[in-house]
Amino acid sequence: MKGTAPAVSASAVPPRNWPLAVRLWNDHIREHRSKILLSLVAVAFVAASTSLYPVLINWAFQALSERSSWAISTLPWLVLVAAGVRGMATYAQVALTQQAVTQIEADMQKRLYRTLVEADLTSITAHTPAAWTQRFTTDLVFVRSALTRLVNILVREGLTVVALFATMFYLDWMLTLIAVTIVPFALIPVSRIGKRLRRVSRRTQERTGDMASLTSETFSAARVVKTYRLEDYLSEQADNSFEMLKRLRYKSMIQKGRVDPLMECVGGVAVALVLGFVGWRIMSGQSTVGEFSGFLGALLIAAQPMRALGNLATIVQEGFAALHRYYAVIDEPVTVTDHPGAKPASFGADTVSIESVSFSYGDSAPALFDVSFEAQAGETTAIVGRSGAGKSTVFNLIPRLYDPSSGRVVIGGEDIAGVTLASLRERIAIVSQDVVIFNDTVGANIALGRPGATATEIEDAARLAGAHDFIMRDPLGYDAPAGDRGSNYSGGERQRIALARAFLKDAPILLLDEATSALDAESEQIVREALARLTRGRTTLVIAHRLATVRAAEKIVVLDGGRVAEIGTHDALVAAGGLYARFHRLQLQAD
Known part of the structure; x- marks a missing residue:
């Protein structure tokens, strides 16, 4: 369906791990490969220095048995050198890895943010702001943790195990083969545990997003919660959410908890077999206690990194689950884009024509049915109707926040589908009842209307909007801070800041969506006066439920159920006795 996009879904069957890993490498990791390569060099020193310990143990037993004073006096220094090299290499590896991984996480956050900012409105509204925020925090923390562990555990501990097994092979190849035969028996169950954990992790991450949405909604609506005594209702919802999250986390921990006992049992079997075989060889004179001590030391030292490698699978699966959710957002197609051959718009305060437009939000019932009307150049056209009649949908089509399913929107003779989005939106300003004030200075909020505006231009716009005083x-x-969502200012003051932004933009097409709703009488009067100045010489479309705010409009379009019911002036529509006249009569009775 034209103009719609499917909601991002992390519940779909996830792709295989290897393609995701390759893609992550190409997108984010490869540019940091120099740091990663240096980290791997440090890892090699860690592994090499660790593998020296069993050899030094073997030499120590031989030196003690032979009573070699030179060897006995030299060995402590060799141990100190090995420990020093291992310590410095470990620090270098951790520092380089963290530098690379934190930068990769920041790069992913930047790309995710830019993708969401540029995404279709349909995609953005598919999830709550809190759920989107969770993608930047929890999800990418899982990815960062997995990347860090891959270097710290898979590479460092993996190379350490390889080096230790090489040392063990050097000391006694037969014992090494016996120990190695046990390892495959741990791989199959660990792999199965990892797959189960990925499914649980994906559900846990989704549920965490839902829980974040619930808490955000609760605390942002604290006044309503207390006024309507919703504490028990919301607490029950939160209890259910936390309980579900608890069960999922418990499942996750149980899956992780199976790895250590499994690796412990495998290690125990390996040690038991080695002890039995070595005992037989020493008794038969085919081996010495010194050789066995070095070998056993290597085996015991290898136990910890092998256990860490076993746990790595569970951590990596959590990372892949989060990575799948990340790429589900990145891959969401953007449907509202510049069409091939799009040209910069040239219209000014020209006529806006809605021509046989129909529109549906996804698979839901159509919001508009064959809607046609014109907003004449330089005039004010009001759109009225019941809630859900399609007023906001019409507004969303004009700056191409959506594309119509059929029909077209024409401004000044130009089909807006054939002009660039940037040039189209430069020529349109919107002031709505949901005033958007960012947590910045009040001057910076006004300057959003025209980035780069001078202080004088910002002040002039504020004066026109009645905001300067x-x-x-x-x-x-x-330079005063506006506060979170403009909390340092009243509702009327926030509306005037938004109007100042529109004055500064100086766009020829103006969309006013309930711009005077929820204001006290004094603020409404100030805002009305500012709007009169703002609409002068501009093509203006107005949405308002209060008919007193639209009666002066040159044209009024009445929508009903997504269709045009009536078009005319206030006096003509009242005289016609239709739907608008009924709205007017009901409001007069209410007043």
Whole structure:
């Protein structure tokens, strides 16, 4: 369906791990390969220095049995050298790995943010803001943890195990073969545990997003919660969410908890076989206690990294589950884009024509049915109707937040589908009831209308919007912080800041969506006066439920159930006695 996009779903069957790993390498890891290569060099020193310990143990037993004073005096220094090399190499490896991995995480966060900012509105609204925030935090923490462990465990501990087994082979190849034959018996169950854990991890990450959404909604609506006494209701919902999350985390921990006992049993079997075989060889004179001590030391030292390798599978599966969710967002197609051959728009305050437009949100019932009307150049056209009639949908089609399923939107004779999005949206300003104020200075919030505007231009826009006086009441003036969502200002003041932004943008097409709703009488009057200045000379479309705000419009379009029910002036529509007249009569009775 044109203009829609499927919601991002992390519940689909995940892709295989290897293609995801290759893609992660190409997208984010390869550019940091120099740091990773240096880290691997440090890992090699860690593995090599660790593998020296069994050899030194063997030499120590031989030196003690032979009472070699030179060897006995030299061995402590060799141990110190090996420990020093291992310590410095370990530090270098950790520092280089963390430097690379934290940069990779930051690169992924930047790409994810840019993808979401540029995504279709349908995709963005598919999840709550809290759920999206969780993608930047929890999900990417899993990826970072998996990458860190891959270097710290798979590479470092893996090379250490290889080096230790090489030392064991050097000391006694027959015993090494006996020990190695046990390893494959641990691989199959560990692999199965990892696959189960990935499924559980994916569900856990999804549930964590739901829980984040619930808590965010609860605390952002604290006034409503307390006024309507919703504490018990929301607490019950939260209890259910936390309980489900607990069960999933318990399953995850149980899967992880199976690895250590499994590796412990495998290690015990290996040691038992080695002890039995060595006892027989020493008794038969085919081996010495010194050789066995060095070999056993290597085997015991290898036990810890082997256990870590066993646990690695579970951690990596969590990372892959998060990586799948990351790429599910990255791969979401953007449908509202510049069409081939799109040209910069040339229209100004020209006529906006809605021509036989129909639109549906995904698979839901159509929101608009064959809607046609014109908003004449330089005039104000009001759109009224019941909630759900399609008013906001019409507004969303004009700046191409969506594309119509059929029909077209034309401005100044130009089909907006044939012009570039940047040039189209440069010519449109919107002021809505849901005022967006960012946690920055009030001056910076106004300057969003035209980045790079001078301080004088910002101040002039604020004066036109009736905002300059209250801004200057603060000693910091335009440098005063607006607060989270503009919390340092009242509703009327926030609306005037938004109007100042629109004045500064100076766009020829103006969309006003309930711009005076929820304001007190004094603020509404100030905002009305500012709107009168703002709409002068512009093609303006207005959405309002209060008919008093649209009666002066040159044209009123009445929508009902996604269709155009009536078009006319206020007086003509009231005289016609149709749907608009009924709205008018009901509001007069309410007043």
